Amino acid sequence: MTMEQRVTRAELARLAGVSRPAVTSWIKTGRDFPRSGSDGRFLLTEVTNWLASRRVHGSIRGAGDRAEGSYADRIWRSLAAAAPTMPGSRPAPTLAEVLSMRLPGDGATGDIDNLVFMLTAVFLRTRVPHAWAGLRDLYPPDVGAVGARWLVDRVATAAERTARRHGMHPAVFAALRRLMPEHVSRVREFLVQCSALGAEHVQLIINAYEAALPAGAFLTPQTVASLLAEMIIDETARSVYDPFLRGGELLTAAVDAAASSEDLCLRGVGSDTTALSLAGVNLLIRGEKAVLLPADQAHRVQVTHVLANPPFGVDSWIDERPVPGGALFPAPPPRSAFRWLLHCLDQLSGEGRAAIVMPPAAAFSVNTIERKIRRELIDRAMLEAVIALPSGLYAGADVATSVWILRRERSGDWPVLFVDAASLGRQRDGRTVLDETARKRVVQAYRSFLSGSAVEQWNDGERNMSAVVDRSSVISDRCSFNPAEYVINRSKPPSDSDDLRAVLHQSYDRVLRSYGDANRSAADVARPLTAQTVPLKDVCEVKAGFRYSRLPSDQRSRTEGIPIVMPHHLRNGRIEATDLRLAPKEKADRLSSYELKAGDVLCVRTGALTPPAVVDTRQRGWLMSTNLLRLRVHDTGLLDPYYLCAYLRSIAAREEMKTFAGATATAYVTAADVGALMIPLPSLDRQHEVTAALHVLDQEVVVARDLVSVATAARDATEHRLFGGAR
Structure with a gap:
């Protein structure tokens, strides 16, 4: 003001x-x-x-x-x-500090709402800098909660006005009004820190937004979006269409891959107003314009390229539309991924291409109609390539996907490229990614295939990763599009022992490096923990999951509600969100005392005592089931949750828990049992040292297992060279 x-x-x-x-x-x-x-x-x-x-x-x-x-x-x-903070009155914040800033808000959506605030700040700074400057100079009517929320509302209003002026839906900015700051100074500080954000930081904000989404909701990971765009977007791209907008990530990837985006027409359909709005803001920040329509206004377009990551197995707007291509293809059943595939094909013009994310089951499903569609795609030379991707690429879901690249109907005997990239994933920050090296390998395999297509001379593909297969070899009773079947069958043993030993030598090198790292880590923590021991109940709240009678299985859902973590979700020290059951919102509200927070440690209390897992931000607000115990650290300045998890994995703790479990008829441990465990409590620095060292030792085990696998394959290949026979 x-x-x-x-x-x-x-x-x-x-x-x-x-x-x-x-x-x-x-x-x-x-x-x-x-x-x-x-x-x-x-x-x-x-x-x-x-x-x-x-x-x-x-x-x-x-x-x-x-x-x-x-x-x-x-x-x-x-x-x-209520005056704004003067520039230069404090050191410039780091990017990590900005991304960790939070205003109070709704517990279920607070993280998302704060990230939308950051995205809004970048949006206003890049599109209407004068309006952004004016917001920072406003004086609210008071300095408390009323003034703070008044100021947040002014930010939301300015963003909504700007979005409408550019023809974009403003729905995403409503998230700002769920924030509940108590003092103007906090909002001021947030605005000042957001001034450090620019268009170059949008992808980081989008990545954090994806990680904060509830179970079942996700964006297309940046690595997947980039892969789709880098494979098919070339100098022929004039228009790109995304039939199921999430955050605009596929269209922005198309812009990045295009030689020039000046004449590139971007189109998309959003299933809800938030998706339309988020995609529009993402594109506007980058200076790109697009025609984005709600699903009820979707119509047939003719584009040169389609990039799609549609939903699988759920109701969507595509089920309400007539199935295109009726003269060529039978109508797929409702909720089938093939409905999206036929829709994408129908949008292509001339020599255009579509890259579509598909579920692995679509490649070999026994459904008669889906099998007929696969056969027609082969008969009409419309399938160009299928790429199997690693599992775990999507936040909070350990699911596998594949990419199908399609063309309009062609004449001629065109082969199909199958790429098995399922083993190319790498772990980064607790999730699987397809890093730049792996992505380049896949893109190169596809580009090499295209080069062969130009002169109708194809190579056999890259050994153990890709195979070029004649159409006649694909057509069978099942008409399978599963890359693993063709890559394995087409793989050839190394031509000589030198090649074979070279591969094995690399594995030994990795083992030796890992062995050295593990030796150093083991030496760092070789001395016993001589710190005082305390009962877990003194440093943690230990709580058992809700009773089964409070939410029987017949009252749980698979489609909507709050996810319930069960014992089988605890794998390798983390929670894998697959095959989740959901608690209806009204019932989950009554079970709020069983909610999870980031940093909670979960362990199994009945049956097989599998290793514990640490809850991360993606599982915040979920519920723990009957057969789990939740350990919540009272003071993380005294006890690191990851050190607690390491202790519970230790032989000493497991033996003690087995003793408790063995004393009961049904093999279970109680909250009181776990609370009585005595944990060594060294300094926080020492705890961090221990957990880091144990992580290195875990990696040594992984690398050693890989060596066994490679050595076994090498031995089998040598045997094959000696005696021959089918592989």
């Missing part, structure tokens, strides 16, 4: 610290009180000048009022308290 700003009676009352009737009395009885405009608001500078001679009487004088103080002084104090 600047001194040239106009204020309402209510805002003036808050600034001057009086009741609204007092302001009305000034207006009616005060001589020469400034007149309001046609909107009923008053110019703040005129009102302040008028109040400068009105003293605050002793009976209503507050702690901050001087003996001769006026109501104008009160207004100036309110404005000063």
Whole structure:
């Protein structure tokens, strides 16, 4: 709020610290009180000048009022308290500090709402810098919760106005109004720190947004979006269509892959207004325009390229539309991925291409109609390539997917490229990624195939990763599109022992390096933990999951609600969100005491005592099931949750828990049993040292297992060379 700003009676009352009737009395009885405009608001500078001679009487004088103080002084104090932080008054924040900033909000959506605030800040700074500057200079009507939320609302309103002006849906900005800051200074600080964000940081915000989404909702991972675009977007790209917008990530990947985006027409359909809005903002920040339509306005378009990552096995707008290609293909059943495939094919013009993310089962399903569609794709030379991707690429879901690349119907005997990239995933920050090296391998395999297609001379593919297969070899009773079947059958043993030993030598090198790292880590933590031991109940809250009777299995859902973590979800020290059951929202609200927070440690209390797992931010707000125990650290400055998890994995803790379990008829441990376990409690630095060292030792085990696998394959290949025979 600047001194040239106009204020309402209510805002003036808050600034001057009086009741609204007092302001009305000034207006009616005060001589020469400034007149309001046609909107009923008053110019703040005129009102302040008028109040400068009105003293605050002793009976209503507050702690901050001087003996001769006026109501104008009160207004100036309110404005000063709400003043923006001056640039240069503190060191520039790091990117990590900005991304970790939080305003209070709804517990279920707080992380997402804060990330939308950051995205909004970048949006306003890049599209309307003058409006952004004006927001930072506003003075709210008070310095508490009312003023803080007033300021957040002004930010949301400015973003909505800007989005509408550019033809984009503003729905995503409604998330800002769920934030509940208690003081203007916190909002000010947030705005100042967001000034460090630019268009180059949008992908990081989008990645964090994806990680914060609830179970069952996800964006297309950046590595997958880039792979699709890099494979098919080339100099022929004139228009790109995404039939199921999530966050605009496929269209932005197309822009990155295109030689020039100046003449590239971007189109998309959103199943809901938030997806439309998020995609539009993502593109506008990058300076790109697009035609984005809600599903009820979707119509047939003719584009050169389609990039699609549609939903699988759920109801969607595509099921409500007539199935295209009726003369060529039978109609797939509802919720089938093939409905999306036929829709994408119908949008292609001429020599265009479509890259579609498909579920692995679509490659070999026994459904008669889906098998007929696969056969027609082969008969009409419409299938160009199938790429199997690693599992675990999507946040919170350990699912595998594949990519199908399709063309319009062609004449001629065109082969199909099958790429098995399922083993090319790498672990990064607790999830699987297809890193740049792996992505380049896949793209190169596809580009090499295209080069062969240009002269109708194809190679056999890259050994153990890809295979070029004649159409006649694909057509069979099942008409399978599973890359593993063709890559394995086409793999050839190395031509000589030198090649074979070279591969094995690399594995031994990795083992030796890992062995050295593990030796150093083992030496670092070789001395026993001599710290004092304390009962777990003194440093943790130990709580058992809710009773089965409170939410029987027949009251759980597979489609909507709050995810329930069960024992089989605890794998390799983390929670794998596959085959989740969901608690209806109204029932989950009654089970809020069983909610999970990031840093909680879960362990199994009945049956096989599998290793524990640490809850991360993606599982925040989920529920723990009957057969689990939740350990919540009281003070993370005293006990690191990852050290706690390492202790519970230890032989000492497992043996103790087995003793407890063995003393019962049904093999279970109670919260009291676990609470009685004595844990060594060294310094926090020592705890971090221990967990880091144990992680290195875990990696040694993984590398050693890989060596066994490679050595076994090498031995089998040598045997094959000696004796021959089918592989």
